[in-house]
Amino acid sequence: MTHGKEIPMFMTSRKYLAVSVLFVIAFSVFFMVIYTPFSVSSWFSIKDMGSFGISVVFTVAAIAILAVSKTAIYLLRNRICFTAARYIAWLMCENIVISLGYTILTFQLLPGITSSSIPSIAVRVLFFVTMITAIPYSLVTLYVAYRTKSEELEAALDERDRLRGELRAGRAAAETAPAAAPQLPQMINLYDNNGTLRLTITVDSLYYLESQDNYVKVHYKHNDKFSVYMLRSRTSSIEESLAGTGMIRCHRSYIINVRKIAFIGEEHKSYYVTLNDEQIKRIPVSKRYYDNVTGAIAALNNI
Numbered sequence: 001m002t003h004g005k006e007i008p009m010f011m012t013s014r015k016y017l018a019v020s021v022l023f024v025i026a027f028s029v030f031f032m033v034i035y036t037p038f039s040v041s042s043w044f045s046i047k048d049m050g051s052f053g054i055s056v057v058f059t060v061a062a063i064a065i066l067a068v069s070k071t072a073i074y075l076l077r078n079r080i081c082f083t084a085a086r087y088i089a090w091l092m093c094e095n096i097v098i099s100l101g102y103t104i105l106t107f108q109l110l111p112g113i114t115s116s117s118i119p120s121i122a123v124r125v126l127f128f129v130t131m132i133t134a135i136p137y138s139l140v141t142l143y144v145a146y147r148t149k150s151e152e153l154e155a156a157l158d159e160r161d162r163l164r165g166e167l168r169a170g171r172a173a174a175e176t177a178p179a180a181a182p183q184l185p186q187m188i189n190l191y192d193n194n195g196t197l198r199l200t201i202t203v204d205s206l207y208y209l210e211s212q213d214n215y216v217k218v219h220y221k222h223n224d225k226f227s228v229y230m231l232r233s234r235t236s237s238i239e240e241s242l243a244g245t246g247m248i249r250c251h252r253s254y255i256i257n258v259r260k261i262a263f264i265g266e267e268h269k270s271y272y273v274t275l276n277d278e279q280i281k282r283i284p285v286s287k288r289y290y291d292n293v294t295g296a297i298a299a300l301n302n303i
Helices: 014-038 049-076 084-109 115-176 235-241 287-301
Strands: 187-191 197-202 206-212 215-222 225-231 247-251 254-257 261-267 270-275 283-285
Touching: 014 049, 014 115, 049 084, 084 115, 115 215, 115 225, 187 235, 197 215, 197 225, 206 235, 235 247, 235 254, 247 283, 247 287, 254 270, 254 283, 261 287, 270 287, 283 287
Parallel strands: none
Antiparallel strands: 187 197, 206 215, 206 254, 215 225, 247 254, 261 270, 270 283
């Protein structure tokens, strides 16, 4: 059972984690360069060659710790529900490991440091490490959250315009052929991870889905213009909901509309498909799903 609300999915995305590591390191080095002259227990230096070498080694080690930690978060994002408390605890574990390393080097490098003073130095180092990582983490989170909300708003506005266009087209068709029985297009409902309906779209306007970190990019055409909707959902969940619609998986990161396939090719022992619009790039077909694609095409031709 999970207690607490799960953090936004972008916080466990590959891009966010990578940017946060780079920003934390840059900010930390800047802080240490400024703070060192005012501290009696600091050995971090860019002036003395010996201290500079040790400083470089420590910085590389800290980068390695953060990189391993963030990689673990990314790999476990679908297995562990990262609540705010759990995520903060994870970050504090990073800070503790880095602080212990700094404290040990301080005891080894600075004369006059006794074993009795190590606990107080460790607590002070942990406090400063927490402070200098909290600032860049907060700034990166605010920026990425703003960009994510902007993309979601833009996608929502595109979807609103698409639905309005389809509604107008439906009304016009009804007025020109009032006696004809309406031929309703097949519709697809797409839900996010919370089970909330985010997008309703016709199969004919949908071209392909692309998995990207914790999002699925829905590529569709509206008024002869391609649009992309960013959906917070797992590809496997969407694949299950698309059964029987003609949307098939061709790669671990792609689901395509079999009715839009124009060509299947092979290059350098790798398969790919092109869809029936030149604006769309080649989409890879893995060997695992090649028979799935060709079988779907054969079934479509037999209809």
